[in-house]
Amino acid sequence: MRLERTLAERKRQDRWWSLNLEGEDPRKFLADLVLGLKGTTGGKKIENRHRYIGLRPTITWLQSASDPSYPVAYDSNESFARLWDLGQAALDEDTPYHYVSLGVGDGNKDRHVIDRLGLEGSDRFYIGIDISSHMLRLGTSEATHRMPGRVLPIELDFEGGQSIRALRELLDSLVDHEPILFSLLGNTLGNMDRDLEFTRTLTALLRPQDRLAVEVGTTERLDAAAAAEAARERDVSRSYKEFATAALGMYTNLSIDTNWLEFTGSIEEEHAVRVEGRYLNKSGQTIPMMLPNGETIPYAAQEGIRVLLGRKYSLDGLRRHFSVAGLSELSVEATARRSDDLPGAEHAGFGLALMVLKYEPQGQQPSKLGKVWGPQTVPPMRTG
Ligand SMILES: C[S@@+](CC[C@H](N)C(=O)[O-])C[C@H]1O[C@@H](n2cnc3c(N)ncnc32)[C@H](O)[C@@H]1O
The missing domain is CATH 3.40.50.150 (Vaccinia Virus protein VP39)
Incomplete structure (x- = not known):
């Protein structure tokens, strides 16, 4: 193929380009992100797959x-x-x-x-x-x-x-x-x-x-101590907390304070220790939160937005x-x-x-x- 041959040639700028296939529909990404943040399918959340998108x-x-x-x-x-x-x-x-x-x-x-x-x-x-x-x-x-x-x-x-x-x-x-x-x-x-x-x-x-x-x-072990430990180990790294809240900071108008991030551990019977990270509104008042579609919704005091799910x-x-x-x-x-x-x-x-x-x-x-x-x-x- 001509395109392939061109890219494989060893020229001066030969490694500048990469040929990618794009299989994503940005409209779906926007819709899923907005629905997740509105809490349409349960509490407010950022789906796992959306946590990695963006610089x-x-x-x-x-x-x-x-x-x-x-x-x-x-x-x-x-x-x-x-x-x-x-x-x-x-x-x-x-x-x-x-x-x-x-x-x-x-x-x-x-x-x-x-x-x-x-x-x-x-x-x-x-x-x-x-x-x-x-x-x-x-x-x-x-x-x-x-x-x-x-x-x-x-x-x-x-x-x-x-x-x-x-x-x-x-x-x-x-x-x-x-x-x-x-x-x-x-x-x-x-x-x-x-x-x-x-x-x-x-x-x-x-x-x-x-x-x-x-x-x-x-x-x-699948017990309360293991669940608590799994939550604790996520709470130590500053860079991890910055990652856990990065998508929320990028796709809403919230000014992120990583001290608002809380991790909890629980047990999925005979299966796994489950850890969830929630960004908790600790301001004491409702914050108007702007979504990536421009809509503004209330983010109530003490309300949590799930920004992480992990298992062991x-x-x-x-x-x-x-x-x-x-x-x-x-x-x-x-x-x-x-x-x-x-x-x-x-x-x-x-x-x-x-x-x-x-x-x-x-x-x-x-x-x-x-x-x-x-x-x-x-x-x-x-x-x-
Ligand atoms: C936990 S990281 C693991 C990265 C790498 N495999 C490693 O072990 O270091 C998950 C990777 O999968 C990608 N990912 C997560 N959910 C995805 C999905 N639904 N579709 C495509 N990629 C996804 C993320 O962008 C990220 O690069």
């Missing part, structure tokens, strides 16, 4: 991801390469996978995967997908230099069934029957409002020859989750946070898990589930 949310996310006082991201970055290298054995060694990253972030983890899959000297594609165009550009730019003509950044919200079907069609045209490794890294799963529904939607991407690598935060999964809960969605586990590699890492964390047993999965829908049979989830049949996890 300030992107920059503050990149800053908090490398902040040692925000352990959720820092530990994940620190341990990812080790977990990946252990887990990669679950992939077929001689299979030349294309790589599709669902939520590229800063692209650091993708760089490691690209390296380990040996994509650089091959004819395979790296396809980075993100709802945030800024994240996409920053997260894929290095790969664009290394693999000219074989990096395809796609701006897309991957939470909806329609966008997943459109993506699958695009991939079919691009790579035909060739196998793809998909990844969902950095606890992106744990941020989803309806995480099981999301995982089920994702399975429409997976053919028998494809694989899915998922990285999530984990907890050994119990390993059994996670396995049940994937099994119900028809995903079979090929490997699981896990870390546990050392007791001297952070005060309090040792009691909760927080860590990370990286799983390699394949879609085998017969795993959804309820009769089989009972067997799979009997305590004696849960396979042991390896700790790296």
